[in-house]
């Protein structure tokens with residue numbers, strides 16, 4: 001009798017162990033800003049592929065650069081009862097009301113790549129993003145060193161109201177202010193895109209072409225547009241007019257190899273794994289760091305050829 005019971009207990013234990021209890025398949029909402037730059041596309045792919053690797057159901061919304069579309073998407077995710085939300089907020093402000101609705105529904109929110117200003121920090125769990133002030137300082141410090149602190153600079157700003165635009169301007173400006181010989185003689189948004197960046201640079205060249213020593217672009221796409229405009233103006237980008245930007249995407253490395261771009265500061269777009277780790281922890285009710293900051297460095301023209309093949313975005 002005892003032997004039979006022991007065999008039965010062993011058989012039950014074995015069968016229980018062989019049953020893989022699937023983790024609950026998570027349903028995640030991802031409100032993305034749009035597809036304005038190569039960087040943005042790399043970030044979208046990172047989140048989508050990571051969600052797929054983890055067996056999530058990902059509900060994706062492209063806001064076409066409009067906050068009202070992101071707010072609509074968040075409300076739709078609540079109505080669908082998602083388990084968690086990833087939000088790349090197009091601008092810093094205007095999120096309190098909709099995030100209070102999301103919080104009331106008990107759905108955690110992780111921000112990727114851009115921060116927000118809210119009255120109640122508990123309206124989002126964590127921000128996975130770079131330090132944009134630091135990025136601006138890296139670009140400014142490199143330019144100050146390259147020009148021995150004497151340069152007339154034109155600035156192509158990112159989208160109005162966006163955290164990276166505000167903070168990259170702030171960081172770069174703090175460095176420029178340290179050098180009496182450095183001046184930002186013009187500054188305007190190029191809306192993160194190559195087309196608009198070229199258009200704005202054409203206007204800068206038309207109004208003060210021969211005074212311009214350098215271009216500081218808040219992202220590589222605008223820098224590539226500016227490079228085109230400089231060439232069409234008849235000057236050598238990277239030599240007659242220095243060009244420094246931020247993102248570190250492949251096309252920027254190609255421009256450095258060609259001698260057109262002098263430097264680009266890394267800004268990691270491959271945030272999918274970190275964002276989904278943070279969201280899973282939040283869903284499980286675990287503590288999550290409020291700001292999971294990405295470490296960035298500057299990449300220089302002279303190193304681009306040896307680095308380009310190993311770049312991941």
Ligand code: GZL
Nearest residue numbers: 037039040113114164192219
């Ligand atoms: C930075 C990100 C910015 C990139 C741009 O985290 O928000 O938006 O620098 C992108 O290329 O458009």
